[in-house]
Amino acid sequence: ETGVTQTPRHLVMGMTNKKSLKCEQHLGHNAMYWYKQSAKKPLELMFVYSLEERVENNSVPSRFSPECPNSSHLFLHLHTLQPEDSALYLCASSQDRGSRELFFGEGSRLTVL
Amino acid sequence: GDSVTQMEGPVTLSEEAFLTINCTYTATGYPSLFWYVQYPGEGLQLLLKATKADDKGSNKGFEATYRKETTSFHLEKGSVQVSDSAVYFCALTLNDYKLSFGAGTTVTVRA
Numbered sequence: 118e119t120g121v122t123q124t125p126r127h128l129v130m131g132m133t134n135k136k137s138l139k140c141e142q143h144l145g146h147n148a149m150y151w152y153k154q155s156a157k158k159p160l161e162l163m164f165v166y167s168l169e170e171r172v173e174n175n176s177v178p179s180r181f182s183p184e185c186p187n188s189s190h191l192f193l194h195l196h197t198l199q200p201e202d203s204a205l206y207l208c209a210s211s212q213d214r215g216s217r218e219l220f221f222g223e224g225s226r227l228t229v230l
Numbered sequence: 231g232d233s234v235t236q237m238e239g240p241v242t243l244s245e246e247a248f249l250t251i252n253c254t255y256t257a258t259g260y261p262s263l264f265w266y267v268q269y270p271g272e273g274l275q276l277l278l279k280a281t282k283a284d285d286k287g288s289n290k291g292f293e294a295t296y297r298k299e300t301t302s303f304h305l306e307k308g309s310v311q312v313s314d315s316a317v318y319f320c321a322l323t324l325n326d327y328k329l330s331f332g333a334g335t336t337v338t339v340r341a
Contacts, residue, residue, distance in 0.1 A: 121273065159234075160274075160319070160331040173328070207273060217262055217323055221273030 120144045123208050123222035130198065131230050138193040138225045140208030146220070147213045149191040151183060154205040154224065166191060167213065198229045232257045236320045236332035244340050245312060251305040251335050253294075253320035261322040263287075263296055263303040264329070268317040277305075277318070310339045 121142045130136050142149065151163040165173035166185040180202075182194040191208055205226050209219040237252040255261060262281045266274040278287030283298035292307045305318060320332040 123273075157333055159333045160329075162328065165328075209274075217264075217279070217329075218276050219266075219274070219329065221275065223271065223273045 120220050121208055121210055121222035123206075123225050125225060126223065127226045127228075129228045129230065130195070132198060132200075134198075135194070135196040137195065138206055138208075138227070140191040140193075140222055142189055142191075142208075142210040142220070144210060144212075144220060146210040147188055148211045149185060149188070150209040150211075150219065151191065151193055152207040152209060152221075154207055160207070164193075195227070198227075200229050203227055203229045232261065232322060232324055232330050234320045234322050234330060234332040236318075236335055238333070239317075239336040240338060241335060242338045242340065243310060246309045247339075249305075249307045249310045249314070249337065251318055251320075251337070253303045253305065253332060255301050255303065255320075255322050257301075257322060257324055259324050260298075261324045263294070264321040264323075265292070265294055265303070265305050266319040266321060266331070268319065268334070270316070274319060310337075312339045312341050315339045 124139045148167045153161045162175050163177045164183045169185045180197050184192040205224040207224045208222040234255045264279045265277040267277045268274045278289040280287040280296040286295045294303050294305045315338050317334045317336050319334045321329045323329045
């Protein structure tokens with residue numbers, strides 16, 4: 118199994134839908150991250166969790182709601198999204214908040230119609 | 231704020247050609263610098279890193295030297311292969327976890 122697994126790999130949703138992205142890491146890490154990757158823009162850090170506690174919320178709109186029920190799982194709940202939210206959402210983990218090497222999943226490609 | 235700027239792509243070159251991807255940074259302190267690579271259909275993975283001035287990171291034939299005087303961390307490889315086709319990201323961090331990434335440079339290597 119790969120270290121960081123994201124599901125679904127592709128998601129198409131309408132602006133009134135509610136959906137969730139899931140991330141699972143099998144590396145025994147204590148920190149998990151959500152990044153947004155849009156075309157021709159730098160990766161944007163959205164949220165950081167360390168030992169299941171949110172330590173960073175990078176001015177992300179409330180229509181994105183993260184959840185970290187344990188150190189191995191991270192969710193991103195989506196509701197009433199906008200077309201400009203279409204992007205690749207990447208989950209990452211690291212040994213702990215002080216570790217500078219991130220391990221990324223393959224991403225969830227989101228399209229908002 | 232702290233940021234990296236890397237050359238825009240796409241970059242297309244032939245096998246065995248020399249590759250350089252420029253990266254410069256702006257930071258208030260002394261950052262650690264990284265190159266991440268994203269192969270088609272995959273997530274990002276760490277390629278190499280350098281944590282202080284004059285350090286050279288190297289991996290898979292790629293090298294980058296942390297140049298404080300020019301605030302640069304250019305990525306180089308002497309002879310590329312088709313399998314090096316990917317998107318390359320320069321990144322920095324000043325504190326423990328907040329990585330700032332560049333926009334990425336798409337590299338295509340033709341046989």
